[in-house]
Amino acid sequence: MTLPASLAADLTAKFGDKVKENIPLAPYTSARIGGPADVLITAGSADELAEMISLLWKNEADYFILGGGSNILISDKGVRGITVLNRAKAVRFENDRQPKVWAESGVVFSNLANRCALKGFSGLEWASTVPGTIGGAVYGNAGAFQGDTAGNLISTELLTGGGRQSWPVEKMAYGYRTSILKRGEIKATILSAELTLKNATKEEVSVKIAEFSERRKASQPPGASLGSMFKNPPDDYAGRLIEAAGLKGTRIGKAEISPLHGNFFVNHGKTDADDIHALIELVRKTVKDKFGVELELEIELIGEWDY
Secondary structure (H helix, E strand, C coil): CCCCHHHHHHHHHHHHHHEEEEEECHHHCCCCCCCEEEEEEEECCHHHHHHHHHHHHHCCCCEEEECCCCCEEECCCCEEEEEEEECCCCEEEEEECEEEEEEECCCEHHHHHHHHHHCCEECCHHHHHCCCEHHHHHHHCCEECCEEHHHHEEEEEEEECCEEEEEEHHHHCCECCECCCCCCCCCCEEEEEEEECEECCHHHHHHHHHHHHHHHHHHCCCCEECCCCECCCCCCCHHHHHHHCCCCCCEECCEEECCCCCCCEEECCCCCHHHHHHHHHHHHHHHHHHHCCCCCECCEEECCCCC
């Protein structure tokens, strides 16, 4: 892609060697799948992320923000425009009356949960197996083990058309694996989040994290995957429906519906995004035909697709 001369000059002048062209994105995703970014620019702090996004908005440039790379499927053709790699990772703990933690949006959620354990703070144990970033969790209301982001979030700092704003959790209009941002009801970029914690001991928190980790290993496949592929329909589970449809273990190319958990698709090598997409369509059609249930994707399709 050829950037407008003015934008190319501004990006280079402000961010120098943080701007790179034609960079493969597969290594930046949990599934290790996806084509190249036309332009990849790395944000090292929330301030830098805000500066980059403001510049892109000003130039009306196409862009995509990449965090931990989970819950997304990047097309084999890659991503046109600019991909902003969010590596804003500052963390600050506070313990005035009520313990809480402030974290920039590029912080890996599971790492934060373990840092809380080391300080004897509980409340985020459920997030110890969540592979994505704080930004992705706030955006999609990530959850596990009966916990979710909505239950811990105090407020989030957003970059909007009106500048930087602090939003309380209520304004995020959370639902199951969704938010006002994910539904596209407002244009904004997540810069940081403040989360509530509880006082505990290192031992108590570590035991709970170890328990959740063992449960995850027992129920979810190892290896490269996108995370949960489909949202659970009301009063049911996507994995149960996929298993009941006889699809566990089905392979297309090197992509497989896990024999361990039907809602996880595993990359067994240099898997094409198109193979994963073909499995998605197979599951949707089969489950719809057999049970009358239309499965909704939990992941997002990113990049240039032919369908």
